[in-house]
Amino acid sequence: MDRRKFLKNAAVTGGAVIAGSMIPGEAHASGHGHDPAEFENNYAVLYDATKCIGCRICELACNMTNDLDKPDIDFKDLRVLAKKRRTDETTHTVINRFYPYGDDARMNHKPVFLKQQCMHCNEPACVSACIVGALRKTPEGPVLYDESACIGCRYCMIACPFQIPVFEFDEPLFPVIQKCTLCIHRIPDKLPACVEACPQEAMTFGRRGDLLKLGHGIIEQNTDIYETEIYGEHTAGGTSWLYLLPVPPVKLGLLVQSDVPAGQLSETIQHSVFKYFIPPVALYIFLFLMMFRSSRMDNKSNHEGEEE
Amino acid sequence: MSNHEPQVERMYDKGYRFFTPGTWVLIGLIMICAGVAFGRFFFGLSAVTNLDNDYPWGIWKGINIATFIVLGAAGFTMAFIAHIYGHHKYSTLSRQGVVFGLLCYTFAPISLLIDLGRYWLFWHPIFPRWWQGNSVLFEVAICVMLYLTVLLIEFMPFVIEKYKGKVAWFWPLSMFNRLTEWFLWIADFILLKINIPIIRMPLLAFFVILGVVLSCLHQSSLGTLMVIAGEKLHPLWQSPMLPLLFLMSAFAVGFPVLIFVSLINSYSFGKKPEMKILSQLANYTPWLLGIYFILKMYDLNYRGANVYLYEPSIQKWAWLLEVGLLVLALLMFMLPKVRKTPNWLFMASTFAMVSMAANRQNVLVTAYRPPGVEHVYVPSTAEFFFTVGLIASIIVFYRFIVIYVPIMKKGGDIKPQPEAEPQPEMAASTAGGAE
Numbered sequence: 212m213d214r215r216k217f218l219k220n221a222a223v224t225g226g227a228v229i230a231g232s233m234i235p236g237e238a239h240a241s242g243h244g245h246d247p248a249e250f251e252n253n254y255a256v257l258y259d260a261t262k263c264i265g266c267r268i269c270e271l272a273c274n275m276t277n278d279l280d281k282p283d284i285d286f287k288d289l290r291v292l293a294k295k296r297r298t299d300e301t302t303h304t305v306i307n308r309f310y311p312y313g314d315d316a317r318m319n320h321k322p323v324f325l326k327q328q329c330m331h332c333n334e335p336a337c338v339s340a341c342i343v344g345a346l347r348k349t350p351e352g353p354v355l356y357d358e359s360a361c362i363g364c365r366y367c368m369i370a371c372p373f374q375i376p377v378f379e380f381d382e383p384l385f386p387v388i389q390k391c392t393l394c395i396h397r398i399p400d401k402l403p404a405c406v407e408a409c410p411q412e413a414m415t416f417g418r419r420g421d422l423l424k425l426g427h428g429i430i431e432q433n434t435d436i437y438e439t440e441i442y443g444e445h446t447a448g449g450t451s452w453l454y455l456l457p458v459p460p461v462k463l464g465l466l467v468q469s470d471v472p473a474g475q476l477s478e479t480i481q482h483s484v485f486k487y488f489i490p491p492v493a494l495y496i497f498l499f500l501m502m503f504r505s506s507r508m509d510n511k512s513n514h515e516g517e518e519e
Numbered sequence: 520m521s522n523h524e525p526q527v528e529r530m531y532d533k534g535y536r537f538f539t540p541g542t543w544v545l546i547g548l549i550m551i552c553a554g555v556a557f558g559r560f561f562f563g564l565s566a567v568t569n570l571d572n573d574y575p576w577g578i579w580k581g582i583n584i585a586t587f588i589v590l591g592a593a594g595f596t597m598a599f600i601a602h603i604y605g606h607h608k609y610s611t612l613s614r615q616g617v618v619f620g621l622l623c624y625t626f627a628p629i630s631l632l633i634d635l636g637r638y639w640l641f642w643h644p645i646f647p648r649w650w651q652g653n654s655v656l657f658e659v660a661i662c663v664m665l666y667l668t669v670l671l672i673e674f675m676p677f678v679i680e681k682y683k684g685k686v687a688w689f690w691p692l693s694m695f696n697r698l699t700e701w702f703l704w705i706a707d708f709i710l711l712k713i714n715i716p717i718i719r720m721p722l723l724a725f726f727v728i729l730g731v732v733l734s735c736l737h738q739s740s741l742g743t744l745m746v747i748a749g750e751k752l753h754p755l756w757q758s759p760m761l762p763l764l765f766l767m768s769a770f771a772v773g774f775p776v777l778i779f780v781s782l783i784n785s786y787s788f789g790k791k792p793e794m795k796i797l798s799q800l801a802n803y804t805p806w807l808l809g810i811y812f813i814l815k816m817y818d819l820n821y822r823g824a825n826v827y828l829y830e831p832s833i834q835k836w837a838w839l840l841e842v843g844l845l846v847l848a849l850l851m852f853m854l855p856k857v858r859k860t861p862n863w864l865f866m867a868s869t870f871a872m873v874s875m876a877a878n879r880q881n882v883l884v885t886a887y888r889p890p891g892v893e894h895v896y897v898p899s900t901a902e903f904f905f906t907v908g909l910i911a912s913i914i915v916f917y918r919f920i921v922i923y924v925p926i927m928k929k930g931g932d933i934k935p936q937p938e939a940e941p942q943p944e945m946a947a948s949t950a951g952g953a954e
């Protein structure tokens with residue numbers, strides 16, 4: 212069964228059931244339902260997977276610009292591509308190699324590489340989840356982390372559908388969450404380090420609206436090369452990293468398919484339960500009346516142990 | 520409420536003492552637990568746990584928090600039936616429920632403190648500056664914190680009843696005698712002595728209601744917690760109905776926990792099991808468990824997730840174990856014979872509790888399987904012993920409170936009481952229960 216479909220179905224019906232049981236009427240109370248135009252001017256990067264040759268120079272650039280720990284295996288060593296990797300303490304972006312064409316001889320068993328880093332979602336699940344608001348979506352686009360607020364609960368890691376945030380489990384006292392910042396310390400004067408370092412110029416930095424236009428233009432002129440959709444235009448509610456892909460996203464391990472932001476459903480449930488505090492207060496009053504009634508009945512029926 | 524206070528006694532007066540060989544074994548386990556905490560504080564989480572970037576949450580969340588909290592439901596379900604619904608015959612059991620709940624809700628946050636990466640900032644969620652209303656975890660944290668306070672307030676009357684005017688700490692705490700006395704006096708005055716006009720209820724009553732409301736809120740939110748994980752959570756569990764299922768299971772498990780605790784109390788303090796009242800309590804349980812079971816099945820079928828029961832996976836077996844135990848408990852509770860026989864009732868309650876524990880562990884940990892991750896999380900030995908140590912702490916503290924604070928029903932002794940040894944009364948520690 213198609214898990215995505217089933218989840219969506221479930222989301223709609225179940226969410227309505229719960230919201231309906233808590234308050235009659237309107238179920239939507241969250242701050243969602245953003246207009247895509249809101250994100251037009253966000254900083255964004257368009258990544259062309261067909262240009263990427265898997266050289267890992269972006270990983271190195273990311274490591275250097277963010278002053279991260281040195282990895283055990285040097286960035287020049289391409290043998291690491293044999294295994295699927297995720298972001299970690301040494302680099303906030305990773306390249307993975309896929310063979311989406313399988314035995315298709317026409318394509319020469321060509322590999323396709325995919326760069327992964329924080330997608331800088333328009334409506335990020337990590338931000339929705341963070342217990343203290345240590346993660347926030349800046350109006351410029353990047354999703355940023357504030358270590359002075361973070362309590363290290365790691366709920367953001369549970370929430371992120373792309374499995375991006377990294378936590379320093381070996382730090383006893385000052386562990387922090389790490390992830391791509393879209394090189395906020397470099398822009399707008401300089402390009403993000405990975406974008407600048409890429410020898411293939413596989414990435415274009417710019418405003419989200421412009422990049423979407425650019426991307427669609429490229430796709431139109433090369434319909435035989437690219438998938439018709441830009442991954443990230445609508446995915447998970449839209450993201451700031453946009454991917455031009457030669458094959459369907461699932462073949463490159465991009466399993467997030469839903470266009471609904473991951474945080475939406477839980478926010479809807481939560482806000483329905485707390486709408487203007489009506490449900491909790493109503494419950495309180497109901498219980499109070501119940502208690503009042505039972506205490507009255509006790510008084511009347513001259514129960515054992517009565518004093519008055 | 521106060522006119523229904525039950526006939527209770529503390530076990531100290533029956534000659535029972537806190538330290539026994541069993542207590543020492545438990546204290547040993549707690550020392551191991553402290554050792555693990557030491558390791559975590561000096562060498563980091565990775566030194567003692569098997570957590571990593573792919574599996575950021577482990578059994579310290581699934582058991583130490585989610586399970587403790589669902590078992591702590593004994594407190595609010597008993598408070599509801601005894602004080603709000605007005606079945607005062609359950610008042611003694613309600614005391615045991617409050618104490619058990621209090622301990623569960625004390626050790627869950629203690630565990631959280633050790634699990635938090637930046638634990639020294641644990642207080643952030645309390646202050647508006649860091650409030651984040653979209654975060655389910657924030658809501659859970661606030662409600663649990665408030666409810667813990669309410670539980671302490673509900674616990675105060677038991678202490679007041681025994682120790683007001685009689686506080687006698689041992690040296691050196693004896694210098695706090697006056698202070699404790701004052702504290703008890705003020706608490707007594709505020710909570711019990713002021714009778715609100717017209718409705719004629721003490722202030723405490725309002726806290727009891729508040730406790731039930733807060734419990735409903737955070738028990739259900741605990742279910743919402745994992746909704747945000749979306750497809751990362753196995754479809755056998757992932758459902759927008761999770762909050763409702765969590766709430767319902769908390770309702771359902773409250774009485775079994777109480778039955779379990781009460782039977783253990785009776786066994787270990789040589790009393791006859793209070794079968795009459797426990798059977799009555801057990802009569803509600805098949806209904807509650809049944810509603811929960813039907814909801815769970817309905818949810819599963821409605822989402823079409825039952826197909827995953829035919830696919831091979833670890834999760835499938837975890838699910839079958841959880842639901843199997845639930846069905847077993849449900850069937851047992853449905854039999855009148857089980858509800859009337861202490862040993863059977865004990866077994867049925869245990870099954871119900873283990874099933875709920877498995878459910879919490881499953882939803883928070885087992886069901887979490889991020890895409891593309893090949894390895895699976897298995898708790899480390901240290902994680903395991905830490906959890907064992909926390910459970911031991913709950914037992915030890917429970918024993919301590921039963922011995923020094925009157926929460927057990929008077930009478931019903933079957934065994935000759937142990938000789939009261941000429942041991943200096945640790946009344947001190949008693950008042951320790953006050954804070």
Ligand code: SF4
Nearest residue numbers: 329330332335337371
């Ligand atoms: S990709 Fe993950 S970490 Fe990045 S903004 Fe989206 S939810 Fe947050």
Ligand code: SF4
Nearest residue numbers: 341361362364365367
């Ligand atoms: S680990 Fe830090 S950033 Fe992540 S959710 Fe918890 S407090 Fe927020």
Ligand code: SF4
Nearest residue numbers: 273304391394403405
């Ligand atoms: S934008 Fe900067 S932080 Fe993000 S992956 Fe590229 S180099 Fe790393």
